[in-house]
Amino acid sequence: MPQLPLLQTLTASCWQLAIAAIVPLATLSLNPERAAAFGFTTVYSFGDSLSDTGNSFAITGGLIPPNLLYPSNGRFSNGPVWTEYLAPKLGASLQTLAVGGARTNNTNNFSTFFPGLGGLTQQISAIPVGQPDALYILWLGANDYLNGGSRDPVPTVTNLTNAVLALASGGAKNIAVGNLPNLGSVPGTSGDPVIAAALNQLTQAHNSLLAQSLAVIRQTQPGLHLYDLDFNGLFNDAIANPSQYGFTNVTASCLLTVCPTPSTYLFWDEIHPTTAGHFQLAEFAYDSLQSQAVPEPTTIVGLFLGGAFLTGLKARRKQLHR
DSSP, X not given: OOOOHHHHHXXXXXXXXXXXHHHHHHHHHTOHHHHXXXXXXXXXXXXXXXXXXXXXXXXXXXXXXXXXXXXXXXOSXXXXXXXXXXXXXXXXXXXEOOOTTBOSSSOBTTTTTOTTOXXXXXXXXXXXXXXXXEEEEEEOOHHHHHTTOOOOHHHHHHHHHHHHHHHHHTTOOEEEEEOOOOTTSSTTTTTSHHHHHHHHXXXXXXXXXXXXXXHHHHHHOTTOEEEEEOHHHHHHHHHHOGXXXXXXXXXXXXXXXXXXXXXXEEESSSSSBOHHHHHHHHHHHHHHHHHHOOOOHHHHHHHHHHXXXXXXXXXXXXXXXX
């Protein structure tokens, strides 16, 4: 039976109103810029020389690292480190607690000569109260193995786990943890195949145990958003495909070879990246955070309404066909 003109007009009007109300929500939900709005106000960075923006330099009176070798105002590189690129990209300020030489406990590679250089324990204790709208980043552990001489990943991963739990118990809601690059694939260790293989095996054991530990935390801390930063995968890919990252040398130290173009080198010295390498770390970290971000409520509602609209549209087409 054909519909009455009035009923047909009302039905069409209702659908027009529905489209006008729903489509903007769905479009807003699928907008990449909207999805990338994390809402972090501050980035707190815990770690070692890979994230130190000048703390060890200030504590040691400019002795570590020496400006002659590291012309970057206290950074263990030739320019800004990765968190200095990441924080502005997130629209957040940066608070760096990372100190060069820090281990995952309360010790430091240089603490014999400079007692003021502590480890992760001191860094965590400096943040007594967590902020739910801040991002807390932990990336360290290499000093436990390379300088501390440890060959057992259990104590190191335990220290990192306890640090995450301490931040969570203090009120932190967003924590990112980076795993370790292969310690046998950096210029300072890759020259000896036996040592390199042993260090890479140790790195894999560390990263595997860390991933398991973080998985347990997720199950026991449902209100905590825990991000994984697979820096190991990034370094492996950069070494295997250097041209994709703008590098021409991913095996040698720019500092020791006196390279004329540092931006084409992955490593500044025998273990630390150039600032170009740090830039790639920040880009990777940002993409990782975005891919693991929790959708905002408006996004979820928009996707739901968008799905409901499409379902209703299909039903309406079938009705008109009949």
